[in-house]
Amino acid sequence: MDLITLSIPLFFLLMGVEWLCGRLQGRRVFRGPDVFANLSLGAAQTVFTTVAVGLLAGAYLAVFQYRLLDISPSSALAWTVLMLGVDFAYYWFHRASHRMNLAWAAHAPHHQSEDYNLAVALRQGPLQPLVSRLFYLPLAWIGFPPAMFATAAALNTLYQFWVHTELIGKLGPLEWVLVTPSHHRVHHACNGRYLDKNHGGILILWDRLFGTFEPEEERITYGTVKPVRTFNPLVAAFAPFGELVERARNAPRAWDKLKVWLMPPEWSPPEVAAASTEAVAGRPRFEVSPSRRVALYVAVVGVLTLAVTVLFLFRSRTLPLPGRLAFAGWFLASLGGLGGVLEGKRWGPAVEAVRLAVAPLVVAAL
Known part of the structure; x- marks a missing residue:
């Protein structure tokens, strides 16, 4: 059983702690419909990964057959290099997922919540693994065994859970090296200056090195630039793909219909209105009022x-x-x-x- 599944009880325990701390501070941390959507989308990705395990693991195994090195799982140096390699690959996957429409459609469900709490950490795009696994294939070619890679990737994912909270402020010197809640709040913002910033998984050093770092300085509005406006997880998961189909259908030329899937989210053909990237600070959150x-x-x-x-x-x-x-x-x-x-x-x-x-x-x- 993988580390993510085994960590499910810990996730809920920490969500309970966050809720209690919020109550003690007089803050409403969770909204029921949003939590429902978050947990459902997280479960949807896990179910998809389980169903498609042959495809996802098979690609890594296929490349691993042509590895350059035979790396021992007992080597501490190998584990250190692998953790750095996984985090480096994650940075580029994450950055690409914000800059190419097809990858963004798979990743966008994670950003749709207009709240920011530990439940949002569990909200994932069900089809995202089809994109993310491609960026890890060089690690197979180098020679990191599949089980070793799976453990390192799980540890990278588990680290990212705790940074999805508003209850932890800035953390002093750690802000220079590690991804912190402050850094990741910026990443989840749809404020204009914060778009496509702070893509790191564990280390913020990649963002500082490659020019995508932005400190948290102004009040954050969470969600996507175009809000999904639904708590139905099935609709939320596939709405980004539906929008791309509609944009491709409206593109006047065959070449533009293809480019819609490959260009950044703000791109549109000259004859089609571009997607808005204006600041959306302070907009009201989507609500439902069930009985x-x-x-x-x-x-x-x-x-x-x-x-x-x-x-x-x-x-x-x-x-x-x-x-x-x-x-x-x-x-x-x-x-x-x-x-x-x-x-x-x-x-x-x-x-x-x-x-x-x-x-x-x-x-x-x-």
């Missing part, structure tokens, strides 16, 4: 759905691919149905009725 009954349903059934998903993650190694695909389909229906109920969509209860009827079969198959 207590609806909120209780989404909370209880959402938690049960996540519990079944954790069970799937622990049992996934013994499940054949058709079983993993069937669970993924049920899980996607869960995200869409719960999101529809939360936002008062007329079709939401129907989707929920169908997928709840199938739920006992899903649990029995795990």
